[in-house]
Amino acid sequence: xxxxxxxDGSETSLRRFLQTLAGVDQIGAQERAAMLxxxxxxxxxxKWAIDMAISMIDLTTLEGxxxxxxxRSLCSKALRPDPQDPSVxxxxxxxxxNDMVGIARKHLDSIGGQSxxxxxVATAFPSGRASRKVKLQDTKDAISLGATEIDMVxxxxxxxxxxxxxxxxxxxxxxxxxxDKAHLKVILETGELVTLDNVRKASYLAMLAGADFIKTSxxxxxxxxxxxxxxxxxxxxxxxxxxSQVRIGVKPAGGIRTTKDAIKQLVLVKEIAGAEWLNPELxxxxxxxxxxxxxxxxxxxxxxxxxxxxxxxxx
Amino acid sequence: MSLDIKKTYKLFxxxxxxxxxxxxxxxxxxxxxxxxxxxxxxxxxxxxDAVLAAKNAHSSWASATAYNRGQILYRIAEIMEGRSEQxxxxxxxxxxxxxxxxxxQVRQAIDTWVWYAGxxxxxxxxxxxxxxxAGPFFNFTVAEPLGVVGIVADEKSSLxxxxxxxxxxxxxxxxxxxxxxxxxxLSAITLAECLATSDVPAGVVNILTGxxxxxxxxxxxxxxxxxxxxxxxxxxxAAALRISSVDNLKRVHSFSAEKSPGRILSYMExxxxxxxxxx
Numbered sequence: 001x002x003x004x005x006x007x008d009g010s011e012t013s014l015r016r017f018l019q020t021l022a023g024v025d026q027i028g029a030q031e032r033a034a035m036l037x038x039x040x041x042x043x044x045x046x047k048w049a050i051d052m053a054i055s056m057i058d059l060t061t062l063e064g065x066x067x068x069x070x071x072r073s074l075c076s077k078a079l080r081p082d083p084q085d086p087s088v089x090x091x092x093x094x095x096x097x098n099d100m101v102g103i104a105r106k107h108l109d110s111i112g113g114q115s116x117x118x119x120x121v122a123t124a125f126p127s128g129r130a131s132r133k134v135k136l137q138d139t140k141d142a143i144s145l146g147a148t149e150i151d152m153v154x155x156x157x158x159x160x161x162x163x164x165x166x167x168x169x170x171x172x173x174x175x176x177x178x179x180d181k182a183h184l185k186v187i188l189e190t191g192e193l194v195t196l197d198n199v200r201k202a203s204y205l206a207m208l209a210g211a212d213f214i215k216t217s218x219x220x221x222x223x224x225x226x227x228x229x230x231x232x233x234x235x236x237x238x239x240x241x242x243x244s245q246v247r248i249g250v251k252p253a254g255g256i257r258t259t260k261d262a263i264k265q266l267v268l269v270k271e272i273a274g275a276e277w278l279n280p281e282l283x284x285x286x287x288x289x290x291x292x293x294x295x296x297x298x299x300x301x302x303x304x305x306x307x308x309x310x311x312x313x314x315x
Numbered sequence: 316m317s318l319d320i321k322k323t324y325k326l327f328x329x330x331x332x333x334x335x336x337x338x339x340x341x342x343x344x345x346x347x348x349x350x351x352x353x354x355x356x357x358x359x360x361x362x363x364d365a366v367l368a369a370k371n372a373h374s375s376w377a378s379a380t381a382y383n384r385g386q387i388l389y390r391i392a393e394i395m396e397g398r399s400e401q402x403x404x405x406x407x408x409x410x411x412x413x414x415x416x417x418x419x420q421v422r423q424a425i426d427t428w429v430w431y432a433g434x435x436x437x438x439x440x441x442x443x444x445x446x447x448x449a450g451p452f453f454n455f456t457v458a459e460p461l462g463v464v465g466i467v468a469d470e471k472s473s474l475x476x477x478x479x480x481x482x483x484x485x486x487x488x489x490x491x492x493x494x495x496x497x498x499x500x501l502s503a504i505t506l507a508e509c510l511a512t513s514d515v516p517a518g519v520v521n522i523l524t525g526x527x528x529x530x531x532x533x534x535x536x537x538x539x540x541x542x543x544x545x546x547x548x549x550x551x552x553a554a555a556l557r558i559s560s561v562d563n564l565k566r567v568h569s570f571s572a573e574k575s576p577g578r579i580l581s582y583m584e585x586x587x588x589x590x591x592x593x594x
Binding site for chain 2: 308
């Protein structure tokens with residue numbers, strides 16, 4: 001991991017590195033995000049963007065009321081989002097709670113979805129309030145059940161009280177368990193980090209600790225994936241690539257419900273991080289309702305008439 | 316000397332009064348060619364937003380008690396009463412009629428709300444039935460609202476046409492997307508201001524102003540719309556709209572300008588229930 005030679009792993013070196021980061025110009029970030037959001041994407045570009053967005057979705061269900069049946073229907077939808085149109089690509093991954101990973105993996109394999117990874121939220125999602133031992137076990141469980149992507153939450157309490165080393169060590173420990181078996185996505189929960197400066201710091205901290213992806217939110221806290229936050233995170237992965245020659249992915253999650261929202265995200269990716277990130281390996285969108293809106297917009301482009309929610313599945 | 320403040324006529328979508336997302340407006344004139352106002356010129360995106368708002372509002376409006384819906388319809392009449400002068404002035408400007416004729420039209424419009432308010436909790440009793448069946452079952456037929464109804468209001472009487480279109484649709488428990496008359500849209504927008512202050516939940520009625528030729532094809536082809544009232548469309552244009560409304564089997568009607576309980580039933584569908592006796 002070439003990124004690690006930027007620091008020696010101690011809290012002091014980490015703190016020193018994070019202090020070298022420039023502060024975020026908040027107004028500037030908001031205005032740039034707002035400016036990029038005005039870009040109009042139509043016809044063939046829109047069709048391309050819709051298909052790209054579908055292939056980037058981490059189709060998510062994280063409800064207390066999830067059942068095995070719901071997970072299976074979600075997996076079927078992940079593989080074939082529009083049953084009437086086989087030209088629709090499959091989604092990027094399925095994202096579920098730890099105990100549902102086995103069911104999801106088994107069902108995906110049985111319907112020909114071997115290429116779709118199952119992501120599990122781990123480390124006492126969404127609050128992250130549990131002992132280190134529990135968090136590690138949570139992660140091990142998910143991987144042993146077949147999860148190849150782990151979405152961990154950072155300890156926001158520790159981060160906000162300045163215990164950066166603690167947050168760093170925890171990510172390292174989870175990364176060790178993931179090793180080459182699973183991709184690690186680190187959820188910053190930007191809605192609780194208060195400032196964009198903190199978002200930038202937390203992004204670097206996660207990347208230095210070995211994250212493969214940095215993810216905005218759990219989806220359980222609002223505000224979630226706001227445009228300025230995603231912009232700051234995309235700048236972070238771009239600059240981190242300059243430093244370390246390692247490309248880290250970004251995953252906005254929470255609050256992205258419409259095709260318009262999704263296309264705005266793609267514009268941000270292209271303009272801030274660059275075209276290399278327009279790829280499901282490096283950019284994912286955590287969503288559940290978004291997929292239906294993308295499908296309805298896709299039908300509109302194909303048939304010329306606005307579609308209705310009656311023609312897409314409920315879950 | 317006081318300042319003459321001109322009114323901006325805007326759209327009515329999801330309980331709010333936005334300008335068109337396209338930023339466009341168009342000019343309306345009276346018979347002699349004098350300028351009256353610049354209403355918003357809705358785009359098909361405004362139409363889509365309006366349909367979505369109607370769709371989202373439907374389940375709670377349809378499940379409100381028929382009695383409650385009747386009360387709300389009556390409330391619209393009350394609020395209109397207080398603003399009748401403004402309606403009269405607008406009708407006179409748009410239709411070049413006398414004050415007396417305009418007053419009669421406003422009177423009729425208000426009466427129409429009251430008339431349909433009364434029908435709201437009676438229609439299901441009159442249209443529903445208990446059916447004799449050969450078996451140990453109760454068998455009921457009940458009328459239920461259809462969903463979202465698109466209305467192109469009759470423009471001969473600009474206010475009355477709008478009310479005759481909206482009232483039966485609301486009494487049935489449907490939500491409406493109404494396209495106001497292209498030449499005479501002001502009464503519809505002023506009516507929207509009454510609707511916004513008379514307990515009609517946001518999104519139940521959405522009113523668009525703009526060019527008929529631009530908007531009606533999308534109204535007819537939209538898969539989320541379940542019924543169409545083409546009273547304000549000439550028969551030649553209506554034929555094309557009927558064809559594009561076939562895809563999701565919309566109920567398409569065109570009515571003469573009078574009140575009738577049949578107008579309520581035009582946008583209701585019947586559900587038949589079987590219930591075992593003695594269980």
